[in-house]
Amino acid sequence: MAVTIPSDAAPPPGRTSLAFPARRPGLTLAAAAGVLVVGTTLLVLLLDRKAPGILTGAVVEALAHPATAPLILKAGVLGWLAEGWGLGEPWLGLASISLSLFTIVAVFMGLFALTSIVERKVLARIQNRYGPNRAGLWGLLQPVADGIKMLTKEDIVPAGGDRWMHLLAPVMLAVPAFLVLALLPYGPGMTVVELGVGILFFFALGASAEVAVFMAGWSSNNKYSLLGAMRAIAQMISYEMPLLLAALAVVMLAGTLSPTLMVEAQAGHAFGFVPQWFVFTPWGLVGFVLFFIAALAESNRSPFDLPEGESELVAGHMTEYSGFRYAVFFLAEYIGLFGICGFAVALFLGGWHAPLPVLDFIPGYLWFFLKLYGLVLLAIWIRGTMPRVRIDQLLAFSWLFLIPTGFCVLAGAALWHFTGGGWLGWLVVTPVVTAPYFLLLPRLQSAEANALRTYRFSEE
Amino acid sequence: MTDPDRLLSLLEAGLPGSAGRVRRWTNPGPSGQDALLVDPDAALEVALFLRDHPELQLDYCSNVTGVDWLPREVTESVTTTETVGGETKEVTKKVTRTEPGYLEAVYHLYSVALRHGPVILRLRAAGREAPAPLPSLTPVWRSAEFQEREIFDLYGISFSGHPDLRRLLLWDEFEGHPMRKDYVAPDEDGLPAIETAAAKGEANR
Amino acid sequence: MRKLKQLPGVGLLKGMLVTGRNFFGSYRNPRRLVTVSYPEQRLLLPESSRNFPFLVYDGNDSVEGLRCVACKTCERECPSGAIRIVQARDENGRPAKHPERFEIGIDACMGCQICAEVCPFDAIKMDSDYEHAATGRTRPMVHNKLRLAKSNTYYHRIKPREAAEVDARLEMERFRKEEARRKREEAARMKKEAAAKAAAAKPEAPENS
Amino acid sequence: MNLTASGLLFFAFAVLTLGAGTAVALVREPVRAALVGALCFVGVGLLYLWLGAEFLGFIQWLVYVGAVAVLIVFVILLTRREDAGGETEGGRFAGLRVLGGLGVALALFGALAAAVLGSGSLYREVPEEPMVLEIAALGRELVAGAVPPLILVGVVLTVALVGGVTLALVERKPDA
Amino acid sequence: MNLTRAAPWPAGTAPFADPGETELLELSLGPQHPSTHGVFRMNALLDGETVVRLQPVFGYLHRNHEQLAERMSYLASMPFTDRLDYFCSLTNNWAYALTVEKLAGLEVPERAEYLRVILAELTRLQNHTVFLGFLLGDMGAWGSVLMYGFRQRDAVLDLFEALTGSRMMCDYLRFGGCRCDLPPGWAAAARLVVDSYPGFLDEMEQLLTENEILRARTMGIGGVEAKRLVNAGVSGPLLRAAGLSHDLRKVDRYGIYDRFSFRIPLGEKGDVYDRLMIRLLEMRESLNILDSALRDLPEGPVINPQAKLRNFRPPAGEAYGRIESPKGELGFYLISDQSPQPYRYRVRPPSLINLTLLEEMCVGAKIADVMVILGSIDIVLGEVDR
Known part of the structure; x- marks a missing residue:
């Protein structure tokens, strides 16, 4: 029987609520996505001035057929480096390797951050509770919070x-x-x-x-x-x-x-x-x-x-x-x-x-x-x-x-x-x-563990 | 079934020498749980007898407790015949004498097999400053092991024949026995005493 | 010995089924989730919930209206010795019927409501407010008379049924005391009249004898 | 000496391997010695990779770092502390012992060096295109050509393992 | 002051005559350890993973509860009995009240007896529910069963809070009855909770009884035969799991338990799996008792009018009373010398005495089993150390 205080009511006096659960989750998400998209397009256009037409062309083509989008983007960036900066052979090879490595590490670090919060949320939901929802929207900033905590904690040998x-x-x-x-x-x-x-x-x-x-x-x-x-x-x-x-x-x-x-x-x-x-x-x-x-x-x-x-x-x-x-x-x-x-x-x-x-x-x-x-x-x-x-x-x-x-x-x-x-x-x-499933497994458990235990009740 | 008189008669029959050393102790309260006052040296054989006797089978020692009896002034009227001025007549005088304090170990025994009890045994250790060691009943009932260690820890009665007699709750280097009536806790935390009602000691009078 | 009739590993799958059902169940009807996000949402405490005591005062003056007469029963009966009362003295030094200082150390108090149970004047009751965090360990933990005193209307708001019962009982006592006082006055008056009649009767008696 | 990138790499791997090897002998702590030994095996694997023999390099890592290093560590853990050998520091014949050790080392190194120089493999022309290993071909070669030695090695290994286990069991008194 | 060094091991106790064979590892489990149910410490002598010797060490939570009680009035130590076995405060209160009533010869009215039975069985339900959770937590099930247990137990704790004012520290029973009567609608709410319990138990049984890993982890470990258990003073579900029908509700017939028809489940081998199943079956029996008790709950006073609240001085004498608490036989031994304070106040702690055979159960088992066996004995350190 939980009484819910309307969320926009001021938190009790003298106690600022540390968490900032978003008032309207949908809006926050849309705003974040919007900022991301606009930011990247501006960045691409800015960079594009160095070697006109290559980067934007690659992005457009990548959007055209997504199946091989990463390869196209990589080729585009390499082309942009070669044209814009006039880099020679050893540097281009290095750039292509580092591009691949950077994307892989970024993707998997993102996946790691996501899993550390998803694991706690799924385990929580299995146990009928909410899971971390204080840091950011639905607790999505929890990995950031954990990271900061881990960095600031003392490192004892x-x-x-x-x-x-x-x-x-x-x-x-x-x-x-x-x-x-x-x-x-x-x-x-x-x-x-x-x-x-x-x-x-x-x-x-x-x-x-x-x-x-x-x-x-x-x-x-x-x-x-x-x-x-x-x-x-x-x-x-x-x-x-x-x-x-x-x-x-x-x-x-x-x-x-x-x-x-x-x-x-x-x-x-x-x-x-x-x-x-x-x-x-x-x-x-x-x-x-x-x-x-x-x-x-x-x-x-x-x-x-x-x-x-x-x-x-x-x-x-x-x-x-x-x-x-x-x-x-x-x-x-x-x-x-x-x-x-x-x-x-x-x-x-x-x-x-x-x-x-x-x-x-x-x-x-x-x-x-x-x-x-x-x-x-x-x-x-x-x-x-x-x-x-x-x-x-x-x-x-x-x-x-x-x-x-x-x-x-x-x-x-x-x-x-x-x-x-x-x-x-x-x-x-x-x-x-x-x-083996039928022959070995039953023998693996002791005979006693296989027997179905019967429980009697005392007579009186 | 566990009426002390019946037990005393069974004990006489079973253990010939136990007549003088086991007496009945009456419980003044309404709970009607009288006890058997057993001399320490007869305790082990009485215990074995009570556990193994087919009619009693007291196989379950539920509770072992230490009790610290302080010396008490006992006033009782004593009638003595004296010769005063030639003729002898009865004179009853109020005599107050202090009964010496002692430490006691109380055992509550039940029978799980025959579902009767409690039979209560009381063992007294003479003297409070240096109490004589009582025979441990752990060899008879294993459940007494921890409880006798606790009595040794908090009351100071040492049990001879106990497999592992150490302090149960306090650390080994602790001096004194906290549950004694005259125990005063050393004020070692050094903080100023907060004079609450309890600290002033006159609460709950 | 009857053998377990199912294939090995099926028991584990049944267990997975249970946790799976709970996982989707917790989304289907949120009533399964027992926890609430505390500062924003709060659980509604049942009426008789008790945490720390408070002093009840009638009317609206928190010092004059205090029901407590400083009889120190609660101080004696408190198991953890958390209550300290200093009885007030009126101008010429005789003990007065109200406490000059009434302090409860809420770090010592364990909220066992024995003080409320033994108080003969219903002056101290249990409050269900639990947010008493303070920055200090000694001074702020001791609540003085002013902070403890709360009005009877507050008492009616948090514990309506219990407060109504207490008021009815106090009303009954007041009525009975009133009744007894009136009966005593009645008796006194009757006695005075009788005495007066007797006195009046005596002067006539001597004349007509 | 024209230092190409791969030359530099070889030099680094060589220093790593040799350094780890000598460290194993010099480090006082047995467990640290075992781990530095593992580092030495990694160095050897790197050398194989530098040569382009990826299969051999990864096998080297899998077998030596994964199994042998852990085996050495287990051996150190499970043997008792006291008879880990008294320290042979100082003592009357210190000088003699050091000289003896050096002598044996030099003799060994000399024999090795002679064998390698004698074989003339150092001066053969390094083939431009390193031979690309065809895994399937390697597999067929192993199974078709070298079946008997493969099985023999397997049998020897199993016998050794079973022997070791029974020895360990016998040594422990049967539980009362 | 050397707190860590335990007593030296008596010579020749290790199965290996000469520990020189393999180096035995002396490991101190606790007192600060994730699964010892509080500040409890065990000095284990390990050969690899197998336990060779195990010595329990007590006293980290010792607050000398008995000395406090001897310096306070009878009523004042009632709230302290809540803190003995802090999962079952109402059965602690009942044991104390039962002994004082036996000491002073007080009668308890009909309705109060019914309330005591209802509250004691609710306490048993929530204690066994939380026991399941902790045992599975010891086995590594990451708290899922524990959270289901807490969710179900929360309903019972809300009932306690609505009646006594506090969820775990109830302090509700008085000598000669109960402190206050039921608030309106409490019985109906209790009926709802009792009706929801069988569903929860079915869900738990589906999760536990045929779970292969659980059966492998619990069967065959920690078993001791009934005769040795009785001699060691073990009581409660451990005894019944070994197949011995000893339940104080049937033996002593205290309170009004003889009016309710309920059965005593008995196990076969007395190992950890049996102890788990016995507690599950006991919960179902408690539900039967609750059904009939809630159905014919009579009207009437809840406290014996002659019982004095303050300055209560029972006649001189002594009494030993015991009840079937969820952990085992909880007893109180009181000696009164007609003053407001008891002359001697003794608690017979089932958790402490059930630990007597802990070493015998654990020797030969693995270090992981020690935690499961300790969990199956279901101890609470408040009661062990007092």
Whole structure:
């Protein structure tokens, strides 16, 4: 029974309301968008005077066909640099690389800021409360507030801990997370670094995360951190195997190690509307589920958030971190999650391909980010529901169930290849792929846990 | 079932030597919960007997409490026969003597199996300054472990035979036993005493 | 031992269903959301909600109209010793029927309403206002007589039913006291008349004997 | 000495690798030594990348930084503190020990240098266009040509692993 | 003053005869720790993740409640009983009032008895609701179940606030009855809350009972057989989860519980899963009691007219009274010497005594299980340290 004081009533005397919840949200949003659009057009026109016609032409053409808008814009800017500033070869190459890197980092930092507020809002709504809505419109400025808080908080290095290792650990975790973003196939021809061995690079960087987590745990000179670090290493090692196996199946079918070619292998639609994504094949579906579970474990997301299990290890290897370096850990975890979900999209969900041919007018990179964000929201939903798994169950689940399933998925992919797909493929591959689910999983749980408990009532 | 007289008769039957060492203690209040006053040295065997006797099966020691009885002036009329001026006659005089204070451990026992109780045991430790150690009943009922440690902590009765006798609530280097009636808390926080009614001590008279 | 009849993993999905339903439910009907955004919206407290005591005064003069007669019952009964009363002295030093200083340390007071319960004159009641934040830890936390005194009309506004009951009771007492006083006067007058009649009767009696 | 950009890069990677290598020997703290060792492996991976052998570079990172470095760290953690070896600082034969160590090092370095110079690979003409590795070809080569050694390596590795685990188990007294 | 160093471990207690085998890690869990339900500390000796020894340390919230009560009148310590087990203030009040009535031989009118039963069962409902939330929070479910529990519990707390004036610190019972009668419309509001509870319980059961991770985390850990529990003085849901039918509402038949027909749920193995399910089933039984109690709530006075409010001096003597609080058997032992202050005031805390076998439950389990086992015992530090 809440009585609502009309929002324009003056706040109670002597207490200025810190928050400035927008009086009319719609108007504020429209004003902000308007300022943004007008500002950019003015900027473009201003810059255009240096090399007339190139920039404006590129912008117009980009708006014309959005599918390859980023490429056109980049070409336009490079052309503008060459004409306007008369830059030579080394500088142009440098400019093109930095342009790509700048956009990728900007996009993913924006995504990180958005996710940190979306996660708290979705978790809040799951728990029937509002979530942060004080900083800015609907709480959208909360990431800015968090950032400022993290910057101003004191940055403590524990005495007795190993100072340099303590300072270096978050960097060692964040750098690989960002490097992985360079490999993701955002759109046709839009992969920042076109490596022939993209997947291998992804796994090589993933492997270095363990060393970073260990450095954090060991250098904090704190028993909780050490326990957290040991758990993190055990978890990451045992969940890298299923990740590898699921990816190998796709490598085998797509015949290449580069994610871009894998996405191209999933082009086209069968029977006019069913997309040829790997997830719509029996081995692909099980492989995707396997990949997603292992992805949750790799990025320490619930229900596998054991390293920083609040209830017992306070914050695991991040216990002794404060201030901005704690924020870097936070950042590394989210960017790592984006990286892995990005690969899941590239490997199984058909990268930039639209689910239905009729939807092709939406540009490829939008599809990629939509699917990526769908997986991130699924991870948040899981985090709001499931309790944490215990360390021995976590390891047993990986070694005794996920890895055998991984081998079956490999076998299933091979069978799919030889049976040429279609109904026969489904018939042959499905039992092979789901065998561990029916045979191994029930045995994994102790017989006692499977029994349905009966509760009697005392007679009197 | 738990009427003290019946218990005393059962004790006589079961434990021959316990006659002199277990007496009935009557509760003046309306609650009708009389107790058994047990001498410390007989406490362990009486406890084992009460727990294992088929008719009693007092397997649940619900509550263990310490009580600090201050020395009390007791005035009672004493009739003595004296010879005054040749003939002997009865003389009743008011004699006030101070009964020495003592510390007491009270055990409330119940039976979960037979659903009866409470049977109350009272063990007295002579003297208040250096109370004689009482036998611990933790070996008989494990529930007494923490509560006996609390009595040791707040009253100062030490229990012989307790597996892990340390202070339960206060830190080990604390001097004094706060629940004693004559305990005065040392004023160590150094702040000026706020003279509220309670602090002046005459509240709630 | 009956085995769990469902496939492993289905229990987790059912759990996801519940949280999903709650997520969309919270948008569908906002009544599910229990929290309110506090400074702008406030929960309507039930009538009997109590936080800190206040002194009731009749009429509109907060010093003269105080019901409190400084009998110090509440000071004695207060469990946390938060109340301090100094009884006023009239001009020639005899204790007067109102408090010169009445202070409650609201940091010590735990709002247990025992003072309101034991007060024989209904002079102290519990207020449901909870916004007493102050900048200092000692001085501002002690509310003096002026700050504690609130009018009976305020009491009627925050607790209508309870205030009406108290007023009815006070009215009844006043009426009964009035009644008793009138009966005493009546009796006194009757006695005086009787005495006067008796005196009048005596002078005649001697004449006619 | 015409310093091209890639020459500069090579020089940097080489210094990184060698520096990390010597640091492993000199650093007092065992855990720090392990981590600097990981840095040395990264340096070797970078050298492969500089040569254009991306596949080998990433495999180097995956295997050495991901697994071997963590293995060394675990070994340091799980062995007991006290018998971590007394310090052999100072003592009567300090001088002799240093000389001996230097001698062995020089001998080793000499043998290595001779082998490399002798092979004449330094003077071969660097091919203009670095050979582009065709992954599929590599895969076919591995599976078709070198099946027996591949399986043999796998078996040896498994046996070693299982052996290590049973040793660790036996050493711990069975739980009472 | 060395506060941190606990007592040395008695020799030879670790399963490994010579700790030289692997280095045992001594970890102090608490007193400032996210899931110890307050300032409670455990000194754990760990071999890797497995607990070898566990020593609880108490006293961080000790305010010597009993000494305060012995220097105050009987009425003045009633609001302090709210602060013992601050989740169930009304059952604390009832235990204290029951013992003083037994001490002074006071009768309680009919309507007051009904009110006491209604309020005690509402307290049990909201305590078990919040227990579910904390247990799932210990297991890492990020507070979703906790928030559902708080939302449902809020309705009950609003009922308490409408009747007693405060949500958690009710201070409502007096010796010989209750402080004031129901405000108009309270019974109807209570009826609404009781009717909404089964829906909430069904939702919780769908979320919990078949959840594989929850079953894996709770089954088979923390179990002790009934005989040892009784000897260790454990009471309440822990005992019934081990299959022993001991509920003071049926054993002592205090108040008017014998007029209501309700059943006592019993578990099989007494592990954490059984304790969770027993509390869920107990909530349903409380709903039955509330239905019948609200239906035939009689009219009449709520307090015994002879009971004096101030300067209350019970006759000399002593009394021990106990009730079935949501945590277990909550007892009060009072000795009166006819003065306004009790000569001896003792609280029998179920939370403290239920912790006697904590070490036995935790040895051999993982460090993550220790938190879940501690959560399943459902302790409140206000009652443990008094």
